[in-house]
Amino acid sequence: MSGRPEQLYPLFADLETLEGVGPKTAQNFAGLHVSRPRDLIFNMPHSGIDRTARPTVQGAILPEVITVEVSVGAHKPARNRGGAYRITVEDAETTFQLVFFHGRSNYLQSVLPEGARRVVSGKVELFDGVAQMVHPDHMLPLEEASDIPSFEPVYPLTAGVSLKQMGKAVTSALTRVPDLPEWIDPEQKKQAGWPDWAAAVQAAHQPEAPEDLQATAPARERLAYDELMAHQLTLALARSQLRRAQGMVTRGTGAKQAQVLAALPYTPTGAQSRAIAEIQADMAAPTKMNRLLQGDVGAGKTLVAFMALLTAVEAGGQGVMMAPTEILARQHMEGLQPLAEDAGVVLELLTGRDKGKERTAKLAALARGDIQMLVGTHAVFQKDVEFQDLRLAVVDEQHRFGVRQRLELGKKGAGADVLVMTATPIPRSLALAQYGDMDVSVLDEKPPGRKPIKTAMVSTGRMDEVVNHLHKAVQEGKQAYWVCPLVEESEVMDLTAADERFKHLRAVLGEGVVGLVHGQMPPADKDAAMADFVAGKTNVLVATTVIEVGVNVPNATIMVIERAESFGLAQLHQLRGRVGRGAAESTCLLLYQAPLNETGEKRLTSLRETEDGFRIAEVDLEMRGSGDLIGTAQSGLPRFRVADLERQAPLMAVAQSDARKLLNDDPTLESDRGKAARVLLWLMEQDQAIRLISVG
Incomplete structure (x- = not known):
């Protein structure tokens, strides 16, 4: 896999080697992210003109x-x-x-x-x-x-590139398209009626009628599949890399788990029991577990994770649970402490705050195996942190944790199993795109006893009523979140919005009742404000969306979201999930600025009508498209040029099983089809995969 295969050279040459493309035009093409003939080939026509x-x-x-x-x-x-x-x-x-x-x-x-x-x-x-x-x-x-042409394709254009220039450049690029060996499973290709790669490229750029431009046209579908296949191959390679890594066989006795279950006031849901069984089967296998535990807000992920950690302890090993922030690490600690007491297990917390003697003592206890379970922040990654026998790492909140960090964590406990938890329900097609290297357990039932949250839409014209309602609630000892909108233009404005709302509420509700957290505060101040609210010292917390993830205040029963129409659906659902955690009735007020546009209205009414995070995620995907859904930049979700994740979700699943099967039959990609797949990875510039193969 030493370098790019020779037959692809012409596609990776300079744009200026194409007919009719001079330095100026080449510069203009950059506006379309087109810098080589290859990019032109994947820049598909979106409509056509009948001539x-x-x-x-x-x-x-x-x-x-x-x-x-x-x-x-x-x-x-x-x-x-x-x-x-x-x-x-x-x-x-x-x-x-x-x-x-x-x-x-x-x-x-x-x-x-x-x-x-x-x-x-x-x-x-x-x-x-x-x-x-x-x-x-x-x-x-x-x-x-x-x-x-009797039907002339129309392309996405950019300043300085005319349709004529585009047509000329594409025609010239098409003369460079080599015949490549086939990487698609022959059965799959025959069944779908797909053309060979080179023929598909020619057909996609030479449509003869409007239907040839549809995503369902055989040539377009095939090219979309190639893209998904390359992506899934990369994930499958990362997965097999993790799987090849020697794991440890971890089998619990079940004794401590039984103690915990006996002490619980309820029985686990079917989904929880199923997930626990899947995780334990993975832990007992000799390969490394790499599993995603996906559950909606309040679906009971903590219990499932704890049972997995207990399995590690019962087997004589240790477990670690990692959170992205100090506050969340403390909350996990509080959530796990009573369970650990029921099980008679030693649980400790390690964060960046641990210094000096205390830290040294904790590290020594960890290395001796006296600490059986550790909860921590990324401080757990530091060089001097050593476990006696780490069997399981549970990682909370995937978004900040890409494939690379997963591989990194693997080094701590060379054979440790990895379980990643995310509270963001994601539609299946996206889950495959983002977590295709992992196996997935889904918690899709709510534990008994969680009350539904009343959700209402209120126009900002009725702000005074809302504040009065809040005043009454505070006098009854209730707690509330008040979320201010993020102002895109600048963090400064964002700050003033939150600041002004804070001053307004403080004037009405009284000194010492209202706290404030926003992105510009020093972390220590933020932690202090959160801690006051968690402890019940303040009744109302005014915040920008920093409170989205994981904060648990069972006494908080009111969530006010100002300018709710400016938030994404998934984000609104996450915010609403901050209330309704205790026994009391909870309310979520969506304050909107009238008049609402169609999307804003659809978003808020969908939220009012359902609390099912997976349903909400599907609506969100339909409304926004995959690119924005998880904020592509931070999620590691690829930008596809041909494939359309919303409309071609089923293809993603086929690509995943195909990629896994290919690697299963030919782990080093040496067969004819394996060699063809290598060419595909180079063509699609899947550098990460290429590195994995060269290493493997």
């Missing part, structure tokens, strides 16, 4: 693009500078005008000499009852007329 020749413009419903044979009549140059240069032409039944602004007489005389026959193609419109074709797209002698 089938017809005998006359007579009877056409204008304006319309018409291709017609004419004889050229009189030229009428413009009377003044910048005026219109007109040429009368005659088709089989009628006359019309060709119009040119800034037309140069000698040029037009030579291209359209009077008395000549020409084929012209362009948009014909009526001006004062006269049919006119302004600046025809094509004007050719009859013998060259066959150069005009």
